[in-house]
Amino acid sequence: MSSQDIPEETLPSKQGEAHEGAVAVAGDPFADPGLPPHEHRIQDIDERAAKRSERAVAFMFTLSMLATIGFIAAYLAIPVDKNIYVFPIGHVSAMNFTLGLTLGVALFLIGAGAVHWARTLMSDVEHIDERHPIEAPSEVRAKVIADFHQGAAESAMGRRKLIRNSMFGALSLLPLSGVFLLGGLSKAPGTKLRHTAWGKGKRLVNQNTNQPLRPEDIQVGSLTFAMPEGMKEEDHDFQNQIAKAALMLVRLRPENIKDKKELDWSVDGIVAFSKICTHVGCPINLYEQQTHHVLCPCHQSTFDLSDGGRVVFGPAGHALPQLRIKVNDKGYLEAMGDFQEPVGPAFWERG
Numbered sequence: 001m002s003s004q005d006i007p008e009e010t011l012p013s014k015q016g017e018a019h020e021g022a023v024a025v026a027g028d029p030f031a032d033p034g035l036p037p038h039e040h041r042i043q044d045i046d047e048r049a050a051k052r053s054e055r056a057v058a059f060m061f062t063l064s065m066l067a068t069i070g071f072i073a074a075y076l077a078i079p080v081d082k083n084i085y086v087f088p089i090g091h092v093s094a095m096n097f098t099l100g101l102t103l104g105v106a107l108f109l110i111g112a113g114a115v116h117w118a119r120t121l122m123s124d125v126e127h128i129d130e131r132h133p134i135e136a137p138s139e140v141r142a143k144v145i146a147d148f149h150q151g152a153a154e155s156a157m158g159r160r161k162l163i164r165n166s167m168f169g170a171l172s173l174l175p176l177s178g179v180f181l182l183g184g185l186s187k188a189p190g191t192k193l194r195h196t197a198w199g200k201g202k203r204l205v206n207q208n209t210n211q212p213l214r215p216e217d218i219q220v221g222s223l224t225f226a227m228p229e230g231m232k233e234e235d236h237d238f239q240n241q242i243a244k245a246a247l248m249l250v251r252l253r254p255e256n257i258k259d260k261k262e263l264d265w266s267v268d269g270i271v272a273f274s275k276i277c278t279h280v281g282c283p284i285n286l287y288e289q290q291t292h293h294v295l296c297p298c299h300q301s302t303f304d305l306s307d308g309g310r311v312v313f314g315p316a317g318h319a320l321p322q323l324r325i326k327v328n329d330k331g332y333l334e335a336m337g338d339f340q341e342p343v344g345p346a347f348w349e350r351g
């Protein structure tokens with residue numbers, strides 16, 4: 001905007017008049033100071049300064065575009081299980097860190113560019129809106145106060161001091177329950193997820209039929225859910241226990257198993273993995289036979305059961321824990337111990 005484009009009412013002489021026109025109203029101890037003179041921005045009177053601001057805004061938007069391209073490149077290029085050391089946070093997922101950083105920079109620069117644009121180049125005209133009194137007429141206020149007193153008298157609050165005091169006590173204590181609930185969310189589970197109901201020699205039982213499983217019960221292409229022998233739905237602790245011990249079994253062709261440890265821990269291609277998603281703990285229940293991938297329905301984390309339960313897509317940060325199994329001398333599948341790492345969500349430190 002050049003100086004010729006500036007509205008006349010915002011020129012210093014006009015605004016100065018408003019300021020000088022300050023008047024004291026009779027009976028009002030404070031004089032209305034009026035508006036101070038309007039100060040024009042350098043960009044309004046110097047075309048070169050305006051151009052500089054324009055370039056600065058365009059520069060921020062361009063950097064934002066680059067950050068977005070960096071976000072996409074990081075998403076495509078960084079392996080999901082790669083960790084890096086970031087001072088002072090420690091070891092973090094390289095992909096999560098880079099995605100957060102680039103997205104944060106892209107959003108910040110869009111915001112900063114918009115603010116700079118508004119402050120230096122958008123219209124700088126001052127408008128005056130008249131403010132009307134918001135106070136209610138005195139008769140309305142008097143009626144409200146009278147109604148309040150009448151309501152208080154009818155509720156007998158003044159006379160029934162025991163009710164009044166206990167009610168105030170109850171109302172002031174109630175918010176504490178929320179404080180305690182929120183406080184509970186800040187506690188990490190400690191070692192509670194380190195041990196499950198699995199142990200050496202525990203037979204694998206079909207979760208639907210309650211029957212111990214033999215290798216021949218697990219067919220290629222099917223997903224079988226299992227739990228440790230001895231757990232009963234009527235047990236008071238059943239839900240807590242199954243939430244940690246739930247297991248899924250899949251039979252793969254041994255030549256398709258890419259991970260050597262996984263192969264050693266399997267029986268004739270039958271692999272057993274925790275069914276609890278390592279993102280925030282939903283049960284996994286979708287299996288794709290061709291790719292050997294299982295999918296968590298909550299946020300689409302996808303794990304490769306032919307490659308150590310590795311995360312191939314989605315927000316989960318860790319592979320699914322595998323349970324080491326064997327066939328006992330009676331021909332049933334049994335565990336060779338507990339999981340060797342905590343099952344479930346990975347948002348606290350596992351070490």
Ligand code: FES
Nearest residue numbers: 277279280296299
């Ligand atoms: S809980 Fe499985 S992807 Fe979020």
